Amino acid sequence: MITLLNGSVERLDIRETLRYLGYAGVRSAEGMDDVMSECEKMLLPALAPRAVYDTFPLKCGENDELDLGFAKVHSHSLSVNLKDSTRIVLFAATVGAEVDRLILKYSKLSPARALVLQAMGAAAVEQWCDEVNAAIRAKYGVTRPRFSCGYGDLPLALQRDIFSALSVTKHIGVTLTEGDLMMPSKSVTAIVGIQSR
Amino acid sequence: MNFRTFLKNNIVLLDGAMGTELQNAGLPLGMLPEEWNISRPEVVEGIHRAYFEAGANVVYANTFGANCLKFGDRTEEIVAAGLKCALRARGEKSGKFVALDVGPTGKLLKPLGDLDFEDAVKIFGRTISAGVAAGADLIAVETMNDLYELKAAVLAAKECGGGLPVIATGVFGSDCKMMTGAEPEAAVALLEGLGVDALGVNCSLGPKEMGLVAGRMLRCASIPVVVKPNAGLPEERDGRTVYNVGAREFAQEMQKILSLGARVIGGCCGTTPAYIAELSRMATGLEPQKITDKNLTVISSYTHAVYFGGAPVLIGERINPTGKKRLKQALKEGDYAYILGEAVSQTEKGAHVLDVNVGLPEIDEPAVLERTVCEIQTVTDLPLQIDTSNVAAMERAMRRYNGKPLVNSVNGKREVMEEVFPLVKKYGGAVIALTLDEDGIPGTAEGRIAIAKNILREAEKYGISKKDIIFDTLAMAVSADKGAADAAIGALHYIRHSMGVNTSLGVSNISFGLPCRDLINGTFFSMALANGLSAAIINPNSAEMIKTYKSFCALSGFDDGCLDYIDFAKTVQSGIIAAQSQSAQKTEGEKTLKYCVEKGLKREAEEAAAVLLKSLSPMEVINGQIIPALDEVGREFENKTLYLPQLLMSAEAASGAFEVIKGAFSGDGNSKKVKIVIATVKGDIHDIGKNIVKTLLENYGFKVYDLGRDVPARAIVDKAKEVGAEIVGLSALMTTTVASMRDTIALLKEEYPSARTLVGGAVLNREYAQMIGAAKYAKDAMESVRYCEEVERELYGEDK
Incomplete structure (x- = not known):
């Protein structure tokens, strides 16, 4: 059944943010500390984490054909990921539209801040997805790593089916563009294989 | 009696959920609910009938998602069939009305999304025209997450609605805000301004939580307020989805909301005819509260x-x-x-x-x-x-x-x-x-x-x-x-x-x-x-x-405890101190403009530029200080001893200094002759990389025409021709949009072959760029700058 989650992000994983910014193996960004903490202060109150998920039966057929319960898809990489899974949880998660507004604002005013906010937004939604994953694990037991459209050979076009299967727009306000991108942009949909009952 | 008159003198009872009722009746997953207006009209009509019998004065026709984005040329047919179901259920009974239900387009409007405001107005207009033709008594705009989309829908209702009454409701979270940030007071101001007949809130919250939003609306609204909550939150009980607020409790909470002054009530997700029957029992005999002009x-x-x-x-x-x-x-x-x-x-x-x-x-x-x-x-x-x-x-x-x-x-x-x-x-x-x-x-x-x-x-x-x-x-x-x-x-x-x-x-x-x-x-x-x-x-x-x-x-x-004044007074004092410490710093005079740009100190760079301009010409400041600093930072970036955020901080400091130079002297501040048109191609909305390239190119004195993101090939080619651009920069982040990049390059070759195409973005590489016919692939912003400098030298020589 459809389950809705609301959450909060109290603190950002700065290491993850740095990784998105292209820093390799450093603990803090030299000369950027002020800007980073300024951006974090703006970003945290703008986050409005929400998620929706549901379970679906899974049938793995020949030649990487998968019946995901809400759609049929041909994908080798997803087949590998879902090996040994008995059913799936499909989820959509977002940290809301106000992050995009912040990024939009600073893309006009300060490219450096826009870049940092962009990275922090990405880190925030990943952190929120980890929490959603944890909630799913707590409920359904052992799960596979989450898998999203666009990973490997899983087509982006599957987004359309995901959106209608979970009524994503109705439940958490996320929409799809013509090119099947999610708006608000700091949003994730993913398939999580469940291995035991 | 028409709806407006009814609204004036009565508490209006709306219906409950349609979507969850259709699912209970067996609507297959993934099928659009409006399809049943045509294939299973008896089910849709039956649900409407049950709501009327439960006591609803208004039912919303099954047209929530009936727009041309989802149904294309079948829109009119789907809307008409939906209204037919509701009108049949109503029959000739008086005091009973059928609303055309207008839900969100399912897309987010620009600038946050990719749907243009005027296109949204057209999409809504088409559904609304169809609803008017099919005999709706009123237009109900509902479940809008975004105030801007709400405006587009109501505007369409005014322009295409044939003067029918309009009631409009948005979705608010437990923080009392819409998804895109609007507070209840902002929604009330907008909707009253547009002249709707009633306004309010629906979906997402249960009746208890919705009381907060409703209360804030009631305090500032001078027209009837609509409250249409969910039956609480969905929960799993014995393998079935149930909402956690029962019909009786729902009605009790709604009674409180009526006593606050709400005039139009109903239910959203999870509510059934049983809920509406309870509401009807509760509201029977209650006097509608008078609506007062708040005169705000x-x-x-x-x-x-x-x-x-x-x-x-x-x-x-x-x-x-x-x-x-x-x-x-x-x-x-x-x-x-x-x-x-x-x-x-x-x-x-x-x-x-x-x-x-x-x-x-x-x-x-x-x-x-x-x-x-x-x-x-x-x-x-x-x-x-x-x-x-x-x-x-x-x-x-x-x-x-x-x-x-x-x-x-x-x-x-x-x-x-x-x-x-x-x-x-x-x-x-x-x-x-x-x-x-x-x-x-x-x-x-x-x-x-x-x-x-x-x-x-x-x-x-x-x-x-x-x-x-x-x-x-x-x-x-x-x-x-x-x-x-x-x-x-x-x-x-x-x-x-x-x-x-x-x-x-x-x-x-x-x-x-x-x-x-x-x-x-x-x-x-x-x-x-x-x-x-x-x-x-x-x-x-x-x-x-x-x-x-x-x-x-x-x-x-107007200032409780003079707190605001006291805060302000602090800044007056610290202003004096700041001025003193600033002048102390300046006497040290150590921070050269070049240093400030390299370290990304924007304010200091602006001050240093202003000082330098007293003794040097703008070109001396640019070529002697700013460009060498940018080159140095660029080299460090290329050698990976410095990262992108710092490169951008330097670019911003340089922009600040340029702005000071521009302010002091006339002229456009462009030291280069090459003109560049830049865009993220059609279908792609990732523009951060493109913005970075633009910032750096401007820093280096190039004139850049930025067309934004999701830009069609035609617009790019036309702009390049119009300004006589020597270089066209294209950005794409996704494999799916490299095709639009290829199409843009093809159109350029056909109509404006002298343009050099510079491409970049996460999915591209040198081979790929060659394959789609680009003149140059740049792996990052600095390489883009170097390439444009090359073209400048090739076309116009070193001498400027």
Whole structure:
């Protein structure tokens, strides 16, 4: 059944943010500390984490054909990921539209801040997805790593089916563009294989 | 009896959920619910019938998602079939109505998403026209997450709805905000301004949580308020989905909401005919609460409302080209960065509203004003005052504005009133009215009051009440007429206190022609405030004005415990200290411009540039300091000893220094001859990489025409031809959009073969770029700069 989650992000994983910014193996960004903490202060109150998920039966057929319960898809990489899974949880998660507004604002005013906010937004939604994953694990037991459209050979076009299967727009306000991108942009949909009952 | 009359005299009972009922009836997963209007009409009709029998006065036809994005050319058929089901269920019973249900498009509007506002209006318009033709009694816009989309839908209902009543509800979270940030008061201001018949909230929250939002709406709404909650939250019980608020409890909570004054109630997700039956039992015999006009003068942005009549409202005057060379230049060049900087700095200085005036004879004012308003709304959440005498510009800006705007201005001239009042009525604004007419500005307070009365009478004819009018009693130069202050203040005192209408003044006009204008302005401002000034158009950077304002608020009881004043006083003191420590720093004189740019110190770079310009020419400053610093930082970036954020900090510091140079000298500041058109291609909305490249190219003195994101090939080619661009830069992040990049390059080769194409983005590499016919692939922003410099040398040589 459809389950809705609301959450909060109290603190950002700065290491993850740095990784998105292209820093390799450093603990803090030299000369950027002020800007980073300024951006974090703006970003945290703008986050409005929400998620929706549901379970679906899974049938793995020949030649990487998968019946995901809400759609049929041909994908080798997803087949590998879902090996040994008995059913799936499909989820959509977002940290809301106000992050995009912040990024939009600073893309006009300060490219450096826009870049940092962009990275922090990405880190925030990943952190929120980890929490959603944890909630799913707590409920359904052992799960596979989450898998999203666009990973490997899983087509982006599957987004359309995901959106209608979970009524994503109705439940958490996320929409799809013509090119099947999610708006608000700091949003994730993913398939999580469940291995035991 | 029609719906409007019914609404006036009764508590209106809406229906409950349709979607969850259809699912219970076996609607397959993934099928659009509206399909059943045609394939299973008896089921849809049965649900409507059950709601009518439970006591609903209004059912929403099964047309929530019936728009042309989902149904294309079948839209009209689906809408008509949906209404037929509902109309059959109603039969000829009186006091029962069928609403065309208009839900969200499922797309997010620009600038946050990719749907254009006007396209949204068209999409809604098509559904609404179909609903009117099919016999709807009213239009119910519901479940909108975004205030801007709500505006588009209501506008379409006004334009295509054949005069049918409109009720409009949005979705609010437990933080009392819509997804895109609007507070209940902002939604009320916008919707009342647009003239809907009832407004409110639906979906997402249960009845208890919704009470908070409903209460806030009821405190400020002067029209009926709609409350349509979910049956709580979905829960799993025995493997079935159930909502956690039962019918009885639901009705009890709704009774509280009725006692707060709500007039239209119903249920959203999870509610069933049983819930509506309970609501009906609960509401039977209850007297509808009277709806009172709250008489509020209000405007709004996409987040919040600003009220007039309490603490005076400060309107920032800086975005107005009159007498401002740099702003004129920015408007002519389409340099929005400068304008947005002004918007942000006034916001930070404490303005409550920003005036936007772009009136220059040599520009296309309607297009520029519309664009400027949209751009400013991306960097500030303050409401805007649309300031123009060009009626076409006024209409376009009001239409696009996200919120309820303040319009500046109308006056007592018949012709002007005939043009402006219909716009205020249609788009829902408040309007500044100048007390002048065909005979000019009366020299006395009495003359101005007489004009004000005439303006109110005329406004009334258009259905605009005095709460949406703010009189500007015209501050004229006291140097030319010693009675100028008296006339303005006498009129404003009478208008505010005897006529009960709000007032505004462009304060600084009073000191025209005098030295030390700030002194006169400050004193005049406090005189006006003491006499009932509701709003002032001022320069928020003027310490004198802010000082007067803060003191006045403390003295007039608008500042509890004088807390705001005390905060302000701290900044006055620390301002002195800051100035001292700054001058101490400067005597060290160590920080060269080159150092500041390298370290990304923007403010220091601006100061250093200003100092250097006293002894050096602009080109010496640019080539001797800024470019070498950028080169150094660029080299470190290329060697991976420094990362992208720092590169950008340096770029921003350099931009700051360039801005100082531009401000001090005329000329466009472009030291290179090569012109570059840059865009993220059609279908792709990732623009951060493109923006970075643009920033760096501008730093290096190139003229860059940025077309934004999701740009069709045709627009890129046309712009390149128009400006004679030597280089066209294209960005794409996704494999799916590399195809549009290829198409754009193909079109360029066909129509404008002299352009060199420079491509970049995460999915590209050298081979891929070659395959789609690009002249150059750049792996990052620095490589793009190097390439453009190469082309500059090749075409125009080293010498500049």
